[in-house]
Amino acid sequence: MPSLNHQLESRSRIENQFFYALVVLQLAISVGSLLGSHSLRSVESTVLNDGAALTSYRSQLDRLQTQMEGGHAGRDDSGNLRALATTMGLSLHVLAETGHPGFATHSSVTAQQAEAFRQLATRPVVDTRWIVDYDRELREVAQSLEHERAATNTAEEEFLGQAQKTHKILLCVERMDAATPLLLLSTILCMTWLRREMRLQVVHGTKIEVELRQERSSLENRIQARTAELQSEVKERMRVQQLNRGRNQVLEMLARDEPTEEIFRVLVEVLAKHRSTWASALHLLEDGILHLKASTDLPEKLIRNLQQLSAGMAGVSELEALSQNKALILRDLAADRKPWTELLRANGIQSLWSAPFFGPDKSPLGTLTIYTLLQYAPSSADLELLETHSQMAAMVLERCRLQDELRRHAYHDSLTALPNRVLGQERLATAIRRAKRNGESIAVLWIDLNKFKQINDVHGHAAGDSVLRQVAERLSKRLRESDTVARMGGDEFMVVLEDIPGRADGQRVAETLLDTLKLPVAFQDLQLSITASIGIALFPDDGDSADELERNADLAMYEAKFGNYGTRTFSSVLNQALIDRRELEQEMASALKHGGFELHYQPQCDQNGRVAAFEALLRFTHPTLGVVPPSRLVPIAEESEMIISLGTWVLREACRQNRQWQVEGYPPVRVAVNISSMQFAREDFADRVAEVLDETGLAPQFLELELTESVVVKDFTESTRQLQRLKRLGVSIAIDDFGTGYSSLNYLHRLPIDRLKIDRSFIQLLNAPNSTLPILEAIISMAKNMELGVVGEGVETDEQMAMLCLKGCDLLQGFLYSRPVSADRAKFLLHAGPLYESLMREDALAVAAV
Structure with missing residues (x-):
């Protein structure tokens, strides 16, 4: 058995290797920080002393060596080595339990402190700064140091008590997933060296060796498990990152509105990059046929066969997946004896998985297929990858459909x-x-x-x-x-x-x-x-x-x-006339919108010359053409279909003005408004008239509507119904320009009308060689027999006035009495007295000329 002195001679080597191990460990940490996804911010070791009386751990070892060389060694040398080994063991234990590099010393802690450390060590760490104290036997501490020293108050325990106070190492670390395997490897090497050098025959030496061996075995198992977990986490993280990169690339292309074909090409390339033995293809369903839109890493001959896949092709995997509405997985094409699979195998394909994708309405859109060059059973992650990319293809199609729809609406x-x-x-x-x-x-x-x-x-x-x-x-x-x-x-x-x-x-x-x-x-x-x-x-x-x-x-x-x-x-001959007409129409539309039209009023007088009614006549003053006559305005309004809105404005303005005269105290009279054929043909025309009367407050007996014969007899049945609706409102109906149209008695006696207006052409020819007097007499006689009023229009001379009065014409209208005048001038005619008397007529005309 080696002597104790010989054993202690190795103490220096052990110490040097311990610090060398620390250097290697710190070097591993530095290298790992370059490899890891997160950087190690700092690693520092500091000797903390409780007081000046306590010396450093190394000084204690030096003092122990001096004592042993002087023959005064005792059980303390064993405690020193035990403390050294336990320190390294504790450090490895922290590393294995938490996955973070760190050092721990053996010292006394309370049960609460131990529990707190255990909880800290088992939860994920993002940014940690801590000092670890743990029991040297790697047990949860349940007793205090004082109790331990009372039980075994030996020199070794007292020495260890001092070591516990003097040797504590402070670490600042961050989580390092990629660096941890390298860190573990270097730590195992350090432990291997220590184990070889520490086969010492001292008191408790065997126990130390056994503890280290057990600790190493347990540590290796935990390291292997932890390394496998980290590798799995790294692989999963890389897979997710790669998937996100592909998805982001597709989304960016969509945002840039790049062609669909280019987006599909990138999509299949991103999918195939996940495995070196993968190829992929994307088909779209059009009229019952799958058309190849994008492919990658496939032989040219096979690509030609994939161009169009129709229902008549038996055993086509892509069509089967589409018909089943779910992914089709063929792990071994050799086991599927079909012509299509034989074609695939002839081109080096051993396995395939095809996933259909659908639109928002669940209608099939196409398929996305992975072809493998090796026989391969897909994992759940592989199938999830295929499903994700097929959904991305559906998203691309839906986005393109929406964009096409927007373009269609725009164009x-x-x-x-x-x-x-x-x-x-x-x-x-x-x-x-x-x-x-x-x-x-x-x-x-x-x-x-x-x-x-x-x-x-x-x-x-x-x-x-x-x-x-x-x-x-x-x-x-x-x-x-x-x-x-x-x-x-x-x-x-x-x-x-x-x-x-x-x-x-x-x-x-x-x-x-x-x-x-x-x-x-x-x-x-x-x-x-x-x-x-x-x-x-x-x-x-x-x-x-x-x-x-x-x-x-x-x-x-x-x-x-x-x-x-x-x-x-x-032609150039038409050009200017057409331009003038078009410009006039545009000016009329603007005048209607901005109040550029006005009404003038021409009186209808009884045989005594007093004003009994007014006819409202439209007037428009063009900026350059001056006053535009109705004969030019009305055809343009009718052809441009402006006549409906323009006629409604005339009706409303005439009723409003007539009611205003009454409010101002002038004698109430009728106001006659000309109605166009398009207005009269509207089914809701009577309703519009009622609305205008209600809006303006004019009593219906003071409104007369003038219609031409051609308008009334165009659709006699419908005209009769329309006139009846108007009569129920209480308004008067007059047939304008009578005698120039149909003049059918068969029609006339069936119409609910009140007055006939003799056309001016008959009155102007009263004194001509071919006098129209017989026609005029017939019209007046017929009207009287039908109990209809008669208005003579276009009266300009005393002779015409006298003849009309003699024949029984009720009202007369023309320049003999007054030209059409503005609303402000027309109201004075209501107090002007008999307009046929020369003096009064001249006064009235003077008023009208003001």
């Missing part, structure tokens, strides 16, 4: 599905560039449906929408695929005819479209008749830009509409 008309104004203008501009390059001609046809608003007003917007859809369908069917038809707004369409040989060809196509549109349109149980007006402009003769061609075709269309030509080709 197509939602009602007819035709290109809208924006896309129509783009296509026209593109056609012009192509025509310039190829030296070709283009015809632009501007189509407007005549009286379309009347269909909406009479039959409702559902009927109007149906007409527009059917018109769009008819136009599209009559044109070539290279041509464009676009809905430009409302009831206007534009047709772009490319490569047109000449002007006559554009005219021929326009007439063909007109004939197509003349056919009745079916709506519910109705057959609606429609007509259209078409203007034609040619490139390059009538303009070399999209704006110029559109404008000129539009102007030609207006000429066709006003002249009832059907079609009209633009």
Whole structure:
């Protein structure tokens, strides 16, 4: 047995190796910090002394060596070695239990402190700064040091008590997942050296060796388990990070609005990168056939076979997955004896997993497939990866669908599905560039449906929408695929005819479209008749830009509409007149919106010359044209369908003004308002009249509505019902311009009317060689027999006035009494007395001229 002196000679080597182990350990920590996902901020060891009387642990060892060399060694040398070994063991124990590098010393702690340390060591640590005290036997301390010393008060225990107070190492660490395995390896090596050097035959030496061996075995098992856990965590973290990188890349491409094909290519590449033996392919379902959209790492021959997978191909794995609505897993293609799997094996594929993906409505969209070059059974993580990427493919398709829908809404008309104004203008501009390059001609046809608003007003917007859809369908069917038809707004369409040989060809196509549109349109149980007006402009003769061609075709269309030509080709002769008319229409629309119209009033006088009623007449003063007569205003208002809103304004303003005169104390009289055919045809016209009367407060007996014969007899049955509704309101009805239209007694006696207005043409010819006196007498006699009032219109001379009064005309209207005057001047005529007397008439005219 070696002598104790010989044993103690190795003390210096042990100590040196202990500090060398610390150096190696700290070096491992430094290297690990470079490898780890988190950095080690600091590692420092400090000797803490409780007082000046206590010396450092190394000084204690030096004193022990001196005593042993002088032959005074005792059991303290064993305690010293035991303390050294236990310190290292405790450090390894902390490392194994917590997964964090650290050192611990053996010292006395209370049970509460031990429990606190145990809880600290078992919970995840993010940023920790602590001093570890633990029992040297690696047990939970239950007794204090004083109790221990009372039981075995030996020199060794007292020495150990001092060592416990002097040797404590303070550490600052952060969690280091990647560095821990290297740290553990270096620690094991240190323990191996210590174990070899510490086979000492001293008191308790055998016990120390056994403890170290047991501790090492237990530590190695824990290290292996912990290392496996860390490796699994690192792999999972890397998998999640790789998955997130792929997902983020796809999302970034979506945000940049990159092509779908490019996004799918990146998607399959990201999936295949997870394993070196993987290849992948993505198919989309279109008309029952799976079309290959993206693939990676597949042989070219196999890619050709994957291009289209149809239901007629038996045993195709991708189609089976789609039909089963779940992932299909083939771990060994050799066991699946089908022609398709044999084809795959011939191209080096040993296994495959195919996952279908679906839209928000659960409809199948396609499949995503992983092909492996080795026979491979997928793990749950692999299947989760496939499922995640298939969901990403579905997300890409849904995002692209939404983007396509937004583009469609932005560039197509939602009602007819035709290109809208924006896309129509783009296509026209593109056609012009192509025509310039190829030296070709283009015809632009501007189509407007005549009286379309009347269909909406009479039959409702559902009927109007149906007409527009059917018109769009008819136009599209009559044109070539290279041509464009676009809905430009409302009831206007534009047709772009490319490569047109000449002007006559554009005219021929326009007439063909007109004939197509003349056919009745079916709506519910109705057959609606429609007509259209078409203007034609040619490139390059009538303009070399999209704006110029559109404008000129539009102007030609207006000429066709006003002249009832059907079609009209633009020419320089028409240009200025069309521009003036279009500008006037725009000015009228602006005047209606901003109060630019006004009403003038012409009196209707009884045979005594007193004012019995006024006729409200529309007036408009153009900034440059001056006063525009009604004969020019009304046709434009009717053709542009402005007449409905304009007529409503006239009705409301006339009632309001008449009520205002009454409030101011003037004698109450009727006010007559002309009603257009489009107004009268509205089913809710009587309701609108009632609303105006209620709004203005005018009693219905003071309102008279003037209608022409042609308006009333156009649809006699419906006109009768409409007139009856109006009569129930209490308003008066007059037939204007009587004698110029049908003048049918059969119709006349069945209509609920109050007055007839003799047209001015009959009155002006009273004194002509071919006098109209017999006609005038017949009209007045018929009216009297039917108990209808009679108004003579256009009275300008005393002779005319005298003849009308002689024949029994009730009211007279014309310049003989007063020109139409403003509302402020008209009210003075109510107090002017008999206007037919010369003096009073001159006074009235003077008032009107003010």
